[in-house]
Amino acid sequence: MTAKKINILLIEDNPGDVRLIREMLGRSELAYSLEHAGTLTDGLARLKGHIYDVILLDMSLPDGSGLDSVPEIKKVAPKMPIVMLTGLDDEETAVSALQLGVQDYLLKDRIDRTLLLRSLRYAVERKRILDALAESEGKYKNLVDNSLAGVFKTNLEGEILFANNALARMLEYESPGDLISLGALSIYKTPKDRKNLIDSLKKRGKVSNFEMEAVTKNGKTRNLLLSVTIYGEVLSGTMIDITERKRMEETIKHQAYHDLLTGLPNRLLFIDHLRLALARAHRDRYIVAVMYLDLDNFKEINDSLGHSAGDQLLQAVSRRLKACLRESDTIARIGGDEYNILLPKADHEEDIVTITDKIIAAFRQPFILDSHPVHTSTSIGVSLFPSDGDDAETLLKSADAAMYSAKNGGRNNYRFYNSAMNSRVLERMRLMNRLRGALKSGELAVYYQPQVSLDTGQVLCAEALVRWRHPEMGLLQPAQFIPFAEETGLITEVDEWVMRAACAQAGAWQKAGYAPVCVMVNYSSRHFQKSDFAGTVSGILQETGLDPVYLGIEISERTMMQDAELAVPGLMKLAGDGVRLCIDDFGTGCSSLHYLKKLPVQVLKIDRSFISGFSEDPDYKTITNAVINLARGLRLKVVAEGVENENQLAFLQTIRCDEAQGYHFSRPVPAEEFTRFLKPAG
Incomplete structure (x- = not known):
C-alpha cells in the first residue's frame, strides 16, 4: 500500500536553510510535495488558495516578528499543524510556541533528517486525530437532532417509570421493559452523582448537561450527559452517551502533554x-x-x-x-x-x-x-x-x-x-575502577579472626575479613572501602571473592592436616535481590570442594528485617545443605522474633557496642544477659563480639555465653598466622 503524500508549505527566507530542508527530505523515503514561500505574506497568500498537510515556519521572517506569525497563520488556516524552525535555544519561547498551538519546535543547529521526518509525521498524525474528533462531534450532534437520545421518567424515589429503546441499548438491556421498576440508583457508578442531580433539581427545577458515570447491565462504565426537568413528583429527561467523545478528549489531552x-x-x-x-x-x-x-x-x-x-x-x-x-x-x-x-x-x-x-x-x-x-x-x-x-x-x-x-x-x-560536585564524582568513578581492578589483580586479601569456645577455649570458627593492599595507601581496613562498595554495587563481587578465598583456605588447612574450622563470611543484603544467590554460594562450595558445614554466612540484623522475605527461600536451601546462618550486630536494630523463627538462624552475634559498654553502663550487662537467655530459649548459639579484656570475658563466662571473639584473643591475622590457633586433625 502506497503511503499518502504529505503536502508541505515551507515559509523560510534563508536560502541555505531552504536548501538544507530540501536535501533532508530528498534523501528520505517520505512521499511529499514541498512548496516554498520566502515571506509570511507570500505564505498567507498560498494558504488561501491551497490545502497543505503541515507548515514548516521560520520564526525569523522579514515581515513576521517571532511568535506573532503563528496567530496570523491561524486566522487563515486554523486547523493546519505548524512545526516551528528557530535558531533560538530558549525554553520560555518553546513553551509559548506550544501554548499558541505549534505542534513542534525544532532548533536549526540541532535538526537532522530523522528529527525532521519524525516531527512532520507526528504533526500530520495529530491533525488526523483532531479531524476524527470533529467528525465524532458532528455525528453526536446529528444523533441529538434526530432524537436518538435515551429518554426516561422516574419518580422521586428513583424508580424508573419509562424508558425508550435508545436508553435500553445504551445501558445494554434487551428492551425498555427490563428497565421499568428498576431503581435508578443502580445505574449510577457513584451514588453521589444522583444526590448532586436531585439537589440541583430541587433548587432550580431543571438541569442541563449534567455529566455522570453509569454502569451497564454487563458492568461496563459509560459516560452520560443528562438533561432533566422535575414535574411535581416525576423527573423527565434525556441521556446521551458521550463515552467516545470523552475518550477522544482524553486522548487529545494526553497527546498534548506526551510524546x-x-x-x-x-x-x-x-x-x-x-x-x-x-x-x-x-x-x-x-x-x-x-x-x-x-x-x-x-x-x-x-x-x-x-x-x-x-x-x-x-x-x-x-x-x-x-x-x-x-x-x-x-x-x-x-x-x-x-x-x-x-x-x-x-x-x-x-x-x-x-x-x-x-x-x-x-x-x-x-x-x-x-x-x-x-x-x-x-x-x-x-x-x-x-x-x-x-x-x-x-x-x-x-x-x-x-x-x-x-x-x-x-x-x-x-x-x-557544578565543578566541585563533578570532582567528587570523578574521584568516585576513579575509586570504583581501582577497586574493580583490585579484585582482578590480587590486591585484596583475607584476614581471619578466631571465634573461641568459652567452655573449652578451643577455636571453633574463623571470621573472614577483607583487607585491601593498596599500592599507594597501604593496607586499607574494610571501613575505608566497604561502604563505597555497598553504594556502587561492587559489594556483591567483593563478598563472592572473599567467600571463594575463605572456602579455598579452609579446605587448604584441612589438607595440611589441621582439624576443620568453620569460616564465617559477611554477606551484603544486595545478594538477596538476586534470585540465584543460593546457587552462587553452592557453586563456590562445589568449586572449592569445601563441605557446606564448614561455611557460615553472616547477615546484619538490619538486612534480616529489610530483606527477609526475599532471602527466605535461598537461605532455607543453604541451611538444608548444612551452611550455618548467623545474625551479625544483633541488638543494633529492631529485630522481629517472627523473622528469627522464620529464617534458619543458628547463631546470634551480640554487637561489640554492648560488650564495650559493660564498664560504663550496667544496663549493657542486663541487655546482654537477656539476649543470651532469648537465644537459649530459641536454641541458638551466641557469640560476643569485641571482647578486649579479662573482665568482659569473665562476665560472659558467668552468664554462659557460648563463644567470643575480639582483640583479647587475637586481632584479624593473615591465613599463615592463623595456623597457630588450629589443632592437628584426629
Whole structure:
C-alpha cells in the first residue's frame, strides 16, 4: 500500500536553510510535495488558495516578528499543524510556541533528517486525530437532532417509570421493559452523582448537561450527559452517551502533554513538573536535580537499520530509563534522541550519583531489535537546584551544557555542571575502577579472626575479613572501602571473592592436616535481590570442594528485617545443605522474633557496642544477659563480639555465653598466622 503524500508549505527566507530542508527530505523515503514561500505574506497568500498537510515556519521572517506569525497563520488556516524552525535555544519561547498551538519546535543547529521526518509525521498524525474528533462531534450532534437520545421518567424515589429503546441499548438491556421498576440508583457508578442531580433539581427545577458515570447491565462504565426537568413528583429527561467523545478528549489531552512514540511526558509537561518541584524546593529547602540525556551514536544506528528500528530503540530506551527511576521522578522525551529527567527531591548528592550510575549501567546490556542485539550508550548532564540555578530555564541550560561536556569527555558517562560536585564524582568513578581492578589483580586479601569456645577455649570458627593492599595507601581496613562498595554495587563481587578465598583456605588447612574450622563470611543484603544467590554460594562450595558445614554466612540484623522475605527461600536451601546462618550486630536494630523463627538462624552475634559498654553502663550487662537467655530459649548459639579484656570475658563466662571473639584473643591475622590457633586433625 502506497503511503499518502504529505503536502508541505515551507515559509523560510534563508536560502541555505531552504536548501538544507530540501536535501533532508530528498534523501528520505517520505512521499511529499514541498512548496516554498520566502515571506509570511507570500505564505498567507498560498494558504488561501491551497490545502497543505503541515507548515514548516521560520520564526525569523522579514515581515513576521517571532511568535506573532503563528496567530496570523491561524486566522487563515486554523486547523493546519505548524512545526516551528528557530535558531533560538530558549525554553520560555518553546513553551509559548506550544501554548499558541505549534505542534513542534525544532532548533536549526540541532535538526537532522530523522528529527525532521519524525516531527512532520507526528504533526500530520495529530491533525488526523483532531479531524476524527470533529467528525465524532458532528455525528453526536446529528444523533441529538434526530432524537436518538435515551429518554426516561422516574419518580422521586428513583424508580424508573419509562424508558425508550435508545436508553435500553445504551445501558445494554434487551428492551425498555427490563428497565421499568428498576431503581435508578443502580445505574449510577457513584451514588453521589444522583444526590448532586436531585439537589440541583430541587433548587432550580431543571438541569442541563449534567455529566455522570453509569454502569451497564454487563458492568461496563459509560459516560452520560443528562438533561432533566422535575414535574411535581416525576423527573423527565434525556441521556446521551458521550463515552467516545470523552475518550477522544482524553486522548487529545494526553497527546498534548506526551510524546506519541514513547508515551512519555513531553517538554511542556516536564517543565510544568519542574516548576512545581522548584516551588516546593524553595519552600522546604531540598535539592532538585535535572538531567539532560542524549543517546550516543543514535544517528548511525538510525541510518544503518532504518527509522523503524530507530523508533523501536527509542521505545526500548524509554522503558529501560523508567525502570531506573523512582515513582516520584519524571522522565520526558523532548525530541529526537534526547531525554530530560527530573529528580524532584534528593536528600543527598549521593542519591543523584546512585541513579546516574544506575542509568549508565542499564545501557551495558544490548537492546534487542528484531532479534538482533544493538549497543548504544548515553551521555548525561546534571544540574542541581539551588547551586546551578533557581528557575527551570537556567537549570535546563546548565544540564544541557554539562551533557555536552560529558560527550566531549568520551561519551558513555555523566558530568555535573557544578565543578566541585563533578570532582567528587570523578574521584568516585576513579575509586570504583581501582577497586574493580583490585579484585582482578590480587590486591585484596583475607584476614581471619578466631571465634573461641568459652567452655573449652578451643577455636571453633574463623571470621573472614577483607583487607585491601593498596599500592599507594597501604593496607586499607574494610571501613575505608566497604561502604563505597555497598553504594556502587561492587559489594556483591567483593563478598563472592572473599567467600571463594575463605572456602579455598579452609579446605587448604584441612589438607595440611589441621582439624576443620568453620569460616564465617559477611554477606551484603544486595545478594538477596538476586534470585540465584543460593546457587552462587553452592557453586563456590562445589568449586572449592569445601563441605557446606564448614561455611557460615553472616547477615546484619538490619538486612534480616529489610530483606527477609526475599532471602527466605535461598537461605532455607543453604541451611538444608548444612551452611550455618548467623545474625551479625544483633541488638543494633529492631529485630522481629517472627523473622528469627522464620529464617534458619543458628547463631546470634551480640554487637561489640554492648560488650564495650559493660564498664560504663550496667544496663549493657542486663541487655546482654537477656539476649543470651532469648537465644537459649530459641536454641541458638551466641557469640560476643569485641571482647578486649579479662573482665568482659569473665562476665560472659558467668552468664554462659557460648563463644567470643575480639582483640583479647587475637586481632584479624593473615591465613599463615592463623595456623597457630588450629589443632592437628584426629
